[in-house]
Amino acid sequence: MKYLLSIVVILLSLVSCTSPGTVAAPTLQNAEYRQSSALTEPGTIHIWTSWEGAIFERLQQAVDVFQNTHPQMSFEIQFIPFNQISAAYRTAVENGGGPEILIAPGSIGGELFLSGLAANTSPFLRSEMQVDLQPAAISSVSWEDSLIGVPLVMSGVVMYRNASVFKSAPATFEELKVLSAAASDKKTSVYLDGGFFFTGGHLFGLGSELMDQEGHPELANNRGAAWLSLIKELAEFGPLAFNSDDDLHAFLEGNTGILFDGTWNLNRIRESLGEEKLSIDPWPAVDGRHLSGFVQTDNAYLNPIKLNTSQTASLDFLKFLISPQAQTIFLQAGQIPVHNSLDIPDPFIQKIRSVFEGSTAYPVDPVMDRYSSSLNTALQRLLYEGWSVEDILVQAEQDILRDLDRDYP
Template identity: 25%
Template sequence: MRRNIQAVLLLSVAILLLLMGCEGKGRPTKDERDTSPKDISLDNKVVTLTFWRNSGNKAENYAYESLILEFMEKHPNIRIDMMPFPYADYDTKLRTAVATGNPPDIMAIDAPSLASYAQAGALMPLTEHYRTDGNLHDIPTSTMEGYTYRNDIYLAPLTESSIAMFYNIKMFEKAGLSLPSSDPNEAWTWEQVLEAATKINDPDEGVYGIDPAQGFQNAGATAYFKYPIIWQFGGDVMNEEGTSARGALDSPETKQALTFYSELFTKHKVAAFEYPLDAFPNRKLGITIDGTWTLAHIAENYPEFKLGVDFGVAPLPKGTRQAVANGSWALGISAKTEFANEAWTFVNWMTSYEGLMIYSRITGDIPVRYSVAKQFEKLNEYPLNIFVVQNQKYGRPRPITPIFPQMAEAVKDLFEDVTLQQRNVDDAVEEAIIRIDKAYVDSQRLSLQ
């Protein structure tokens, strides 16, 4: 009876995929087929693994359910007991479970949280597993850097999200501007963007030149949208070890980035402190930095605002180099699990070629594996190819540090201080460094107690 139900569910997945029109480009090559993990030998005993994750949207939830169903068909000796939790509660529940010594066998963790879990000894290193049958060659090195702490890999990634520059074609044409290149490797400089924003800007008509980083949001959004600006100018937020902001946040390049950003609002006045709701599709904003999700939002809510006619997409601007933040939710294995090999079998299959083909077909997300991304025509065509190539070639992990929340909050406040409060950049940076470095020292002191 169970197999009949599973067959019906799998058939439903197939029907959904056809309706979504997300067919692959063709059969994978032998090298691509080899990215699926090798099965391990299990005895007849059924092992049950607990798996915690944050509850996502309908497509994400359906993808996980479908993958688990298929995995258990392939591995009848392993049962996956998945427990999704509301996003707002998830991290607190997971940290509590870890602290009380009762964590799940497998857990979903957001990339910026990696270091705190790894430092606490909560995660099993995956380095040797990846070297043996994780097919590391199929994932960008910069992507895996975001899941590595002190030379060990701790998380297995599934997908990426990314941001790019959206621009109003008709505003550009009216201002006599050339359109930006759609080539992911030919980004405009920030100076070119400033020139365009200045010509488009028309405060009397309620038209703004640019929203450079989705306004002033929470610390997480700051990290995703504003750190790339620092990197693009050649600066950084913390040292490579993730122990101090000294020498990085106070570098001339970082201060140049902060100054440029703040002057978009204060000197050039091409950016606003507040924007009307959906200013870009409502034709009140010439340029905005936004993510892949915006394409679906515009198509669903503003169908008359058409890609290629009313707006276009270009790679993120650059200073001295191109850069975009990478890293998303990934799967880790508890250091306390009694079933390490079985847990790796599950995690490796979920993040393999086969698993990611299923996941990406259902969700439409950008897969981390080169081999999977190649199989979807839409990901290799404009505009989605911009997001894909940027992540593969110019992606950078957000600072890998056990004090990421405290650091992110300090950097958020730094951007607000130099822009909203118009504080002296040197003073604001020094204050942020003191906060960040103190947070790290305090965290080490607590870990020794």
């Protein structure tokens, strides 16, 4: 097989030295797309990825399987650490280079797309994605009428339960309150991490929004107040952490009943707690809606300046990556697939995928960094400093607007 694997840690200085002379960053309006046709011409697809370990190995396997039906294509895969990949890719593309495909976390996608460094895949893949993929996965790459990338795998916040502490799943918030009140020790009840990533999904679950269409905050209202009041009540059910692993460690030791935490810790939790004690439950209902957790995806992004020479090959490969065959390969690495129709033998991943159907895609807007920072401060004021809900929301909006004016004049 024509397969070249190079595991390379690319530093920004290296990218700058090997890229062509500086050119203006490409824009989506300038990108010309060719109609997809049969892939017959030989060529090489270059992939940069922050994936490592088991999922990197599965990406290699997916490439091998794809090459069985596309033997004329070769691949070069380069590993770049997560904390370097965005800057490395940006520098390369702005200098006229970079790979055909970037595989990286969804957190960088919005900024790349709005900078013209990731192509809109909607004209080519929307129909396949709408039919075959999880709604939260599609939302995670949706920007207005565009798709900023192709979601490959998912992760997010779910509700873990120690079935030896709480025998049954709370179907409603009121049942969760009753369970926590009945706990013999407050430490064995609900252990909440009050950080925004672990509690912000509930805002959307309650039917609210963070911002309007112009990106301005919409928090100082009844729904924003309902969200903070709910978080305050949750914090009273048991111990409290804040953007730390204290809650996780207590759950791993079997010392707490319910944990809101990321799916990336699934294997640690079930190995430590034991599969017979572990349950992953649907989000409890509250006031006609339900609690919710944020879902994020790792995505494949198309380099717009490479489309004229590699569009057909790249799109064929991306379609393969969201096919049941490739998604099953990623599943073997313990990843949560984005495809709807896979037969999933792992009961915990089955439950996670079911929970994700009603979960909230983490917003792709690049201003989310400013929102997240201000809302973490707001939650600290709520949980530790005794501010009133009304004052917290008003101040949070002011803080966000200040940061937006500073960073996006």
